[in-house]
Amino acid sequence: MFKTSYQLTQTDLIIHSGFSNTVIPRNTIIDVKPSHRLIASPALSLDRLDISYQVKPNKIEHILVSPENKNDFIQHLNLR
Numbered sequence: 001m002f003k004t005s006y007q008l009t010q011t012d013l014i015i016h017s018g019f020s021n022t023v024i025p026r027n028t029i030i031d032v033k034p035s036h037r038l039i040a041s042p043a044l045s046l047d048r049l050d051i052s053y054q055v056k057p058n059k060i061e062h063i064l065v066s067p068e069n070k071n072d073f074i075q076h077l078n079l080r
Helices: 070-077
Strands: 004-008 012-015 020-026 031-035 048-056 059-065
Touching: 004 070, 020 048, 031 070, 048 070
Parallel strands: none
Antiparallel strands: 004 012, 012 020, 031 048, 048 059
16 A cells, blocks of 8 residues: 655656655666566556666666656656
8 A cells, every 4th residue: 555656856767665765867767668577666557667777887777667657757757
């Protein structure tokens, strides 16, 4: 019964899930693509987006999210 929400600031994507927050600097995001993987994540449905982001020079992390409107979310993310 924990709420998950996503907040986009000018510099970060903040994922609020239960008692934790994940902050991803927007300039580290490499790619966003659809995903239906079944792994555990702060996504409320199986209709998800897979966000790839750089955490170290040779390390890429992935996180799955499920915003209500994926197209608007991607547009507001404004990937470069």
